[in-house]
Amino acid sequence: MSNRVTIKSIAQDLGISHMTVSRALSNNPKVRENTRKAVIKHAQELGYVKSVAATTMRGDQTTIVGLLLPNLVNEFYARFANSLAKYIEAHGLQLIIHLTNDDINKERESILKLREIQAYAVVMVPAPGLLGDEKKYLKDLQIIQLIRKRELRVPSREALVDDTGAIVQAVQHLASQGHTRIAYIGGEKSLSSGYSRMSAFITGMAAARLVPNTDEIVTDTPSFLMGHQSVQAIIDDGNVTAIICGGFEISNGALNGCLERGVHLPGDIAFVGYGDPSYYRWMSGGISTIKIEVDSLAAKTTELLTQRGTANKNGFAQQLLMAELVIRQSSLATDKLKQVE
Amino acid sequence: MSNRVTIKSIAQDLGISHMTVSRALSNNPKVRENTRKAVIKHAQELGYVKSVAATTMRGDQTTIVGLLLPNLVNEFYARFANSLAKYIEAHGLQLIIHLTNDDINKERESILKLREIQAYAVVMVPAPGLLGDEKKYLKDLQIIQLIRKRELRVPSREALVDDTGAIVQAVQHLASQGHTRIAYIGGEKSLSSGYSRMSAFITGMAAARLVPNTDEIVTDTPSFLMGHQSVQAIIDDGNVTAIICGGFEISNGALNGCLERGVHLPGDIAFVGYGDPSYYRWMSGGISTIKIEVDSLAAKTTELLTQRGTANKNGFAQQLLMAELVIRQSSLATDKLKQVE
DNA sequence: GTGAAAGCGCTAACAG
DNA sequence: CTGTTAGCGCTTTCAC
Secondary structure, eight states: OOOOOOHHHHHHHHTSOHHHHHHHHTTOSSSOHHHHHHHHHHHHHHTOOOOHHHHHHTTOOOOEEEEEESOSSSHHHHHHHHHHHHHHHTTTOEEEEEEOTTOHHHHHHHHHHHHHTTOSEEEEOOOSSOOSOHHHHTTTOOEEEEESOOOOSSOOEEEEEEOHHHHHHHHHHHHHTTOOOEEEEEEOTTSHHHHHHHHHHHHHHHHTTOOOOGGGEEEESOOHHHHHHHHHHHHHHOOOSEEEEESHHHHHHHHHHHHHHTOOTTTTOEEEEESOOGGGGGSTTOOEEEEOOHHHHHHHHHHHHHSOSOOOSSSTTEEEEEOEEEOOGGGSOOHHHHHHO | OOOOOOHHHHHHHHTSOHHHHHHHHTTOSSSOHHHHHHHHHHHHHHTOOOOHHHHHHTTOOOOEEEEEESOSSSHHHHHHHHHHHHHHHTTTOEEEEEEOTTOHHHHHHHHHHHHHTTOSEEEEOOOSSOOSOHHHHTTTOOEEEEESOOOOSSOOEEEEEEOHHHHHHHHHHHHHTTOOOEEEEEEOTTSHHHHHHHHHHHHHHHHTTOOOOGGGEEEESOOHHHHHHHHHHHHHHOOOSEEEEESHHHHHHHHHHHHHHTOOTTTTOEEEEESOOGGGGGSTTOOEEEEOOHHHHHHHHHHHHHSOSOOOSSSTTEEEEEOEEEOOGGGSOOHHHHHHO
16 A cells, blocks of 8 residues: 655655655744645645654654553552643643563663653652662653652652541541551552551550550551452451551452441441542542642642753652542541440 | 564565565465574564555455444443453454544544544544534544444445333332433434434333433533533422433533432432443442443454454344343432322 | 674754 | 754665
8 A cells, every 4th residue: 555654755756855845844934835835735635644753763752651560450540640631731742651560670671661762751650679680771851759659779759648637637536436457458568668668557546545545556668459458357356446547459458348348337447548538438438548639749740840950859759749638537536445435 | 783683684684685584474384494494583583673664555355343432431431442352352353442522523533533544444433513524534444333323425334232121221210219200311412323213212102101301311422521511400490300321421421410419319319320331330329320331342242343254234233232221229209209109 | 603784663963 | 944964763775
């Protein structure tokens, strides 16, 4: 069939030089109006599109932003991708999505692929772990770390969440409902987010003059399954009247674990989730959560992405979003606590 | 800092020709073992990656698959993207996601961008509407239509869903529960899916010896809002005891509209949703749905994607997935119907 | 085994 | 205003 339409093929068709075609198509004023019109018309008719491969090879930036997420099943990640895709589209950028499943090796593979295509930038939720050769495989790439951060040995920007206040508030709220035995399930402490959330929980407990039982602070590689298993272990132990989740996946897994066990929220146990998926408000009379405005986070990320200049230490290289406690039914007093009262 | 590492820069470093470097890195046997090792070692140390732009310009296929979806907020689309990303990754492909919001002009813009980067293929949920110049802007692109199909004037493959049987079953199930006034909310009839689902509903009604009221068959451009508004209008009319949804967005919007109105499912009205998001089973004692195995659909799409050869009419160019009716609490008899009984 | 040349599509720089 | 040349990074082809 028809071969690729190029400026050369158009030039040949029209009996002019390919440079004139190039100029006409890039609105260079140094082309006679007639020639320009003829070229544009012909290009339109043939469905010409410029080869990004060629311009990239000459040194142009690509329009491709890589987004590395654990998955797209969690509503928070899906909504983030949705918002980010919308925001960056306004800047002529497009989104390549790679799923890492929080596996650091997959993360490296994905970054290599993005480097091969000379991605404009990479936005990533860094996977847990250490690699050591980051300096090599992150070369020539603008990196934005999302939600959590890892030492990358390479300049990077950060779009993070400050959920400390919301977590402290969550503990205090539960305490005010009469809860004294409160469990926490979160990501491992080696993750920046895992560490800070757990610390906030401990701070909140101290502020409420409660002594957290170390058995009831569970931290591990965050996943749906981890949340699911941890919550069921806690339920089975039966020592606790309330649970706070410190992670998107964990929250969904834990909630699922509760419902599967048929426990009533908050009748049997009080529950504070993390990330506020759309359906939480409809379940069990409403699930309380530590809410993160996903759209704002995507907007802040886009700012980092489009603001030129390398990542300096002068404030603009980091964006911080405040999380917020949303109180619904699931975090009130349990039936037992009500009886005591 | 350091400029891009290329085969030429490596060649210069090692005092050999760039061709030897090229051969060494692509496992061409015609390189002395020592040279090969030296080259590979040096390339590793410098973090060399081959330029996809260069190989693309020479005619290599890219690894980029475009995925055009209305949005990523709907769990079905997010899960599809998740599954597809996983499946194609096994073939060394990566996913660029464009959100169309079911707007045919955005769809065209996205396709143009994908054509510029010479995407390997495009998987798209075609937006409603007509354009006419598809032949031009779909040039040189392998197209796979997803869920619904449009006349594209260009060869395309199709990954579709056969939900006829499930919809007929849904009507019959409702009828068996005593429902006689059943409403249907679905996509506009100009959409292949909108038409076939509505037809199935009518077929089902006929099979149950019920006469559908034309006021109670609502079809329009499918969206969350449309489902939300349509269901509330139906509730307000109060003529109907059951509702069937024919679309992912519509189903979520309609369910939301019911919950917002505080109607009890199925106490006040029976409800059959579409697409089976994970949380439907936990809401209102379980929402009945017309379920589509999203992972299977992604697997079938991947087959179409990787099976080489142009889209012939001989069977392999189309993949069909059967939908399935899942009965939960929300589609049983309403309280009124129980009283009559 | 190794290297030199050519060309993929495009534009900056220069020459008319 | 228009055309020619060169080169971005890579591999195929053809020498040596």
